[in-house]
Amino acid sequence: LLCCFASLLFAEVNQEAVALLDKTSSIYKNSTGTEISLKISIDDAQTGQSQSVNGTLKTRDRRFVLTTQFATMNFDGSNLYIYQPDVNEITISQPATEELDDIDPTQIITTYNSGFQIPAPEYSQENGKEIATVNLFPEDRNEDYFKLSIKIDTQTHCPIQISTHGKNGMVNTIDIINLKTNQNFSDKELDFNLKDYPKAQIIDIR
DSSP: OHHHHHHHHHHTBOHHHHHHHHHHHHHHHTOSOEEEEEEEEEEETTTOOEEEEEEEEEEETTEEEEEESSOEEEEOSSOEEEEETTTTEEEEEOOOHHHHHTTOHHHHHTSOSSSEEBOOOEEEEETTEEEEEEEEEESOTTSSEEEEEEEEETTTOOEEEEEEEETTSEEEEEEEEEEEOSOOOOHHHHOOOGGGOTTOEEEEOO
């Protein structure tokens, strides 16, 4: 019984899965700036409804700019600015880390070192490539989600899909279509300047 219990403890964090995540994480940590073309999808298991939108993500350190046809989200390391052009509205907030994980996939990939149970990776073939799926289960039972899934190309170690499985039946998926590292973004490209939107309504909830 003791041997079985010990094997279960070691199985909580599989080292093969962690090694895959380490290689993927190093791509971002060693990059001066990363630009990602992506598709964001939201699926509701209860209603069967789904919606998706394509976008571009520019990220450096903890800063990022996510641009889609519906909104621009800009995080400067402290404040998150969300501009919605259809209503000409800007919302300013100070989000928690888990909120940023839903927007910027590089945040998820660099925050796996603690607080998760990580079983052995699952391997499959997709479009002629070997894909490793690493599932992360939060140890905190109060989290809104019960699983994070990260699909990794085993040849390049680049992530190709990240999905968050919510307890409410919602699945948020980020498909990474193209990824460029070592991009030299200027501060202006990553800054959000309120002066550029003189007629926008500002909602500050910080």
